[in-house]
Amino acid sequence: MNLDALIPDYVRRFQAYVPSKPDHLLMQEYGAPRLHRLNNNENALGPSPAAASVIAGFPPGQAAIYPSGDSYDLRIALGDRCGIAADRFLVGNGSCEVISSVIKAFCQPGDNIITADKTFAVYEWVAEFSGIEARLVPLRDYTFDPQGILDQIGPKTKVLFLCNPNNPTGSYWTRQTLIDFLEKVGGDKIVVVDEAYREYVEDPEYPDSIALMERFPNLVAFRTLSKMYALAGLRVGYLVGAEPVVAVVRRTSVAYSVNALAQQAALAALSDDTAHIAATRSLVREGRAFLCQVCSDLGLETIGGEGNYLMIRTPINDMLMYRRLMKRGMMVRTMTAFRFPGWIRVTYREMSVMVSFAEALAEEMRLMPMISGAT
Numbered sequence: 001m002n003l004d005a006l007i008p009d010y011v012r013r014f015q016a017y018v019p020s021k022p023d024h025l026l027m028q029e030y031g032a033p034r035l036h037r038l039n040n041n042e043n044a045l046g047p048s049p050a051a052a053s054v055i056a057g058f059p060p061g062q063a064a065i066y067p068s069g070d071s072y073d074l075r076i077a078l079g080d081r082c083g084i085a086a087d088r089f090l091v092g093n094g095s096c097e098v099i100s101s102v103i104k105a106f107c108q109p110g111d112n113i114i115t116a117d118k119t120f121a122v123y124e125w126v127a128e129f130s131g132i133e134a135r136l137v138p139l140r141d142y143t144f145d146p147q148g149i150l151d152q153i154g155p156k157t158k159v160l161f162l163c164n165p166n167n168p169t170g171s172y173w174t175r176q177t178l179i180d181f182l183e184k185v186g187g188d189k190i191v192v193v194d195e196a197y198r199e200y201v202e203d204p205e206y207p208d209s210i211a212l213m214e215r216f217p218n219l220v221a222f223r224t225l226s227k228m229y230a231l232a233g234l235r236v237g238y239l240v241g242a243e244p245v246v247a248v249v250r251r252t253s254v255a256y257s258v259n260a261l262a263q264q265a266a267l268a269a270l271s272d273d274t275a276h277i278a279a280t281r282s283l284v285r286e287g288r289a290f291l292c293q294v295c296s297d298l299g300l301e302t303i304g305g306e307g308n309y310l311m312i313r314t315p316i317n318d319m320l321m322y323r324r325l326m327k328r329g330m331m332v333r334t335m336t337a338f339r340f341p342g343w344i345r346v347t348y349r350e351m352s353v354m355v356s357f358a359e360a361l362a363e364e365m366r367l368m369p370m371i372s373g374a375t
């Protein structure tokens with residue numbers, strides 16, 4: 001079989017993403033008796049009580065029945081919360097799925113999308129394996145650069161992806177920065193704001209993107225139940241936009257991709273989120289104060305902002321630091337793939353884990369002259 005002849009050039013060039021191995025295999029590989037995950041910006045508190053109860057009580061018989069193909073009840077609940085029509089929501093198997101639907105809906109070969117060079121990479125990856133050029137604009141002061149993005153817009157630009165707050169730097173645009181940007185872009189490009197970490201931001205200047213959609217109908221927001229709502233394992237995310245825009249994206253999305261348990265747990269998670277958000281914010285605040293102090297005491301540079309994560313510059317190669325921390329049961333994210341070589345990203349967790357991480361990091365720093373001498 002001549003497989004090669006079947007493959008488009010842009011797929012041939014693209015390297016598949018390699019997810020990390022299951023925890024039990026990693027623990028064996030690194031000889032770690034326990035493993036704390038500080039690599040994926042998950043919420044250590046787990047789902048809210050209402051969501052946890054739906055998950056625990058899911059009737060097995062329902063596994064035999066197809067779910068609502070368009071997350072009907074969940075969209076109604078989202079619409080009620082925001083005071084807008086349910087048809088303005090499109091729910092996906094994680095917000096990663098809706099990224100793909102937006103690119104498929106608006107782009108064809110020859111078109112381009114624009115995003116930052118150091119941000120969540122899935123916008124760039126989906127564009128590339130779909131044969132769409134991804135124009136990458138350098139961050140300015142670790143923040144999306146409005147003018148840099150405007151300068152890259154051309155006649156074939158279809159979608160601009162902004163990550164607000166940005167993963168991994170935690171920086172964000174205020175309402176005014178976003179409005180100024182949208183005014184300059186004009187109405188003939190889709191502007192996506194990925195708000196995966198919006199519930200962590202406490203600044204009143206952070207934009208209410210849904211309110212802005214009235215004035216800017218080309219604005220689309222992505223949100224997820226994976227981060228603050230702690231449902232990452234169930235995979236629920238959604239986009240919200242003006243009705244005509246969402247209707248187009250719906251054409252390129254796969255119906256029935258969100259399972260019944262995920263839809264029900266998401267619905268429950270939204271119903272009792274106030275205390276859950278407050279508790280999570282408090283955990284993050286405490287973790288941030290502690291870890292920033294630890295890094296400062298160790299003389300390590302950090303980049304952080306909103307969101308439940310902190311970047312730390314390591315004196316050695318980030319992969320080497322990852323391996324050394326893994327042996328101590330601490331799994332962090334290496335940042336070379338985010339174009340930040342020599343940095344790791346750490347998720348804030350409960351204080352007992354933060355303390356263990358700080359001890360592991362301090363011990364590695366103590367050994368550092370020997371490690372750097374040996375490499």
Ligand SMILES: Cc1ncc(COP(=O)(O)O)c(C=O)c1O
Nearest residue numbers: 094095096120167196224226237
């Ligand atoms: C900025 C950003 N967007 C989207 C996602 C993906 O979220 P989901 O789990 O909903 O696919 C992530 C996950 O890390 C993220 O950091």
